Amino acid sequence: MAALHFHFDIDGEDFSSAGDASVVMKKKLRQLGFPSDAIRRCSIAMYEGEINMVIHANGGTADVDVYPDKIVIVLEDHGPGIPNVELAMQEGYSTSTEQIRNMGFGAGMGLPNMKRYTESLEIETKVGVGTKLTMVVGV
Amino acid sequence: MSDFLHSVSLDASKCIGCTSCLRHCPTEAIRIRDGHAVIRSNFCIDCGRCVRVCQHKAKRAIFDKLTDIDPKFKHCIALPAPALYGQFENLTDIGSLLESLVDLGFDEVYEVARAAEIISECTRRYMRKPNIPRPVISSACPAIVRLIRLRFPELCENVLPILPPVEYASRVAKAKALKDHPELTQDDICTVFISPCPAKNSYAKNGLSQTRSSIDYVVSIAEVYMKLSGKTKPVHPGMMRSRAGIAGVKWASSGGEAEGLFDDRYLAADDMDNAIQVLDAIENKKFPHLEFVELNACPGGCVGGAATVENPYIAKARLMSFRHGLPHNRNYLDVRDQTPDYVPPDAMLDAPINDYVPAFSLSEDRFEAMKMMGQIEELQQQLPQIDCGSCGAPTCRAFAEDVVKGEAKIEDCVVLLRRRLYVKPEGGKPV
Numbered sequence: 001m002a003a004l005h006f007h008f009d010i011d012g013e014d015f016s017s018a019g020d021a022s023v024v025m026k027k028k029l030r031q032l033g034f035p036s037d038a039i040r041r042c043s044i045a046m047y048e049g050e051i052n053m054v055i056h057a058n059g060g061t062a063d064v065d066v067y068p069d070k071i072v073i074v075l076e077d078h079g080p081g082i083p084n085v086e087l088a089m090q091e092g093y094s095t096s097t098e099q100i101r102n103m104g105f106g107a108g109m110g111l112p113n114m115k116r117y118t119e120s121l122e123i124e125t126k127v128g129v130g131t132k133l134t135m136v137v138g139v
Numbered sequence: 140m141s142d143f144l145h146s147v148s149l150d151a152s153k154c155i156g157c158t159s160c161l162r163h164c165p166t167e168a169i170r171i172r173d174g175h176a177v178i179r180s181n182f183c184i185d186c187g188r189c190v191r192v193c194q195h196k197a198k199r200a201i202f203d204k205l206t207d208i209d210p211k212f213k214h215c216i217a218l219p220a221p222a223l224y225g226q227f228e229n230l231t232d233i234g235s236l237l238e239s240l241v242d243l244g245f246d247e248v249y250e251v252a253r254a255a256e257i258i259s260e261c262t263r264r265y266m267r268k269p270n271i272p273r274p275v276i277s278s279a280c281p282a283i284v285r286l287i288r289l290r291f292p293e294l295c296e297n298v299l300p301i302l303p304p305v306e307y308a309s310r311v312a313k314a315k316a317l318k319d320h321p322e323l324t325q326d327d328i329c330t331v332f333i334s335p336c337p338a339k340n341s342y343a344k345n346g347l348s349q350t351r352s353s354i355d356y357v358v359s360i361a362e363v364y365m366k367l368s369g370k371t372k373p374v375h376p377g378m379m380r381s382r383a384g385i386a387g388v389k390w391a392s393s394g395g396e397a398e399g400l401f402d403d404r405y406l407a408a409d410d411m412d413n414a415i416q417v418l419d420a421i422e423n424k425k426f427p428h429l430e431f432v433e434l435n436a437c438p439g440g441c442v443g444g445a446a447t448v449e450n451p452y453i454a455k456a457r458l459m460s461f462r463h464g465l466p467h468n469r470n471y472l473d474v475r476d477q478t479p480d481y482v483p484p485d486a487m488l489d490a491p492i493n494d495y496v497p498a499f500s501l502s503e504d505r506f507e508a509m510k511m512m513g514q515i516e517e518l519q520q521q522l523p524q525i526d527c528g529s530c531g532a533p534t535c536r537a538f539a540e541d542v543v544k545g546e547a548k549i550e551d552c553v554v555l556l557r558r559r560l561y562v563k564p565e566g567g568k569p570v
Binding site: 004006019022023026027028030031032033034036037039040043044047066068 | 290292293419420422423425495497499500501502503504505506508509512513516
């Protein structure tokens with residue numbers, strides 16, 4: 001069966017709307033009757049990715065393909081890229097500014113959470129060019 | 140779910156199909172069909188918002204009337220919600236209001252505010268347990284609990300597994316009456332909740348998940364207000380005394396319950412839109428350090444309920460004016476021999492809330508649901524996206540869903556229809 005495709009533009013200027021795409025996606029998955037555990041994992045992983053793109057990359061795009069047995073989330077931005085992926089994957093490691101931390105973000109759990117809540121997380125990144133994350137949530 | 144008894148209904152003769160309720164319904168449970176509103180039962184959470192916004196008084200909250208109380212009951216106990224205290228101008232002492240309730244014909248009064256203080260103590264004890272799902276979400280507002288069961292199934296386990304104060308009040312008051320009056324049997328006693336909102340009536344009629352209610356009748360604050368307005372007694376010696384403190388009374392307005400936990404790590408939100416945003420954020424694990432979340436469906440909390448009379452903020456100010464005459468609380472919960480996290484079993488819900496009611500899925504078959512959503516997405520692209528409501532659905536998106544589900548016809552979209560009518564004769568683009 002062909003996948004259902006959903007595209008979202010993540011606005012990098014607007015903190016208050018960060019996370020909106022994951023909320024919309026959650027509603028759609030619920031309508032599709034996915035089990036609540038899969039919906040929750042997809043929602044958290046996508047939310048963390050959205051926040052990262054707003055904090056670090058001035059926004060980007062989210063493309064979600066829904067299959068009957070899996071959900072594939074592709075997040076793409078044209079931000080600064082991740083210089084050291086291994087370091088970025090460590091819990092608590094963050095390059096966020098003091099200001100971002102004061103807003104309650106930047107705890108260094110973004111990428112670790114994305115890995116924790118998905119079956120696979122693939123990171124393609126190039127400093128100065130951008131980052132592309134591909135996550136698969138199994139059902 | 141189909142046998143759920145609702146407390147919000149429509150008087151079709153008064154409804155002109157104006158779309159006001161349509162736009163305000165937090166669960167998109169309303170459609171306009173054949174010129175008047177229709178409530179879709181399995182989506183309605185009885186929050187009463189449509190009752191508040193309807194200009195034509197077509198949306199009604201259903202309550203029992205005082206005259207409905209069966210005369211077979213020999214002992215009738217009033218359970219006034221603390222929001223009642225905030226309705227009366229010039230009321231200086233809660234005791235005089237309680238005495239007026241006895242004059243109205245009740246044999247006894249058990250204040251829900253008093254039960255609330257005991258529930259606060261039980262909640263504090265529950266929150267000391269190390270391995271409970273956090274943040275704990277209040278179970279007091281039945282519209283919120285129903286919303287969680289319908290729309291936030293993952294958060295069911297966060298709902299406080301302790302009785303709402305009104306239920307505790309009803310159960311304790313009945314037990315006490317049996318003890319105080321040995322000549323009475325269970326069938327002789329009834330409890331009558333004086334309620335600020337229809338959701339609490341739905342709670343009494345349907346229970347909360349697997350917890351059945353012991354409340355026999357639910358009358359509206361508005362009805363009792365009409366009976367008592369201008370007739371509350373002046374303060375006199377030997378008058379009935381309130382058995383609650385300010386902590387219990389404060390439960391009537393947003394934040395009151397959370398404040399009673401003596402822990403600053405709480406969030407209190409009121410009004411449906413805010414509550415939904417907060418639940419979305421909790422589901423995304425946005426609040427790592429939050430211990431307790433109090434959500435109220437009505438603006439301002441229970442004082443903003445659809446069955447109240449006074450403006451919620453005026454009512455709240457009046458409630459606060461009672462604080463000078465009241466102690467902080469009087470929750471005499473005797474648990475001296477118990478551990479600090481011991482919660483008396485009679486204060487617990489009969490079973491935790493863990494049932495997901497998937498009212499929102501398009502089809503039980505996932506392949507079918509995916510096919511339908513594909514069609515919905517495609518149809519939505521063609522719609523004007525102005526959410527005008529003329530088709531009878533709250534949004535273009537909801538309309539697209541209705542069409543694909545076979546509940547509406549594409550011709551119901553007046554904007555599309557107009558575009559088709561205005562196609563230029565020479566076959567040019569529609570204007």
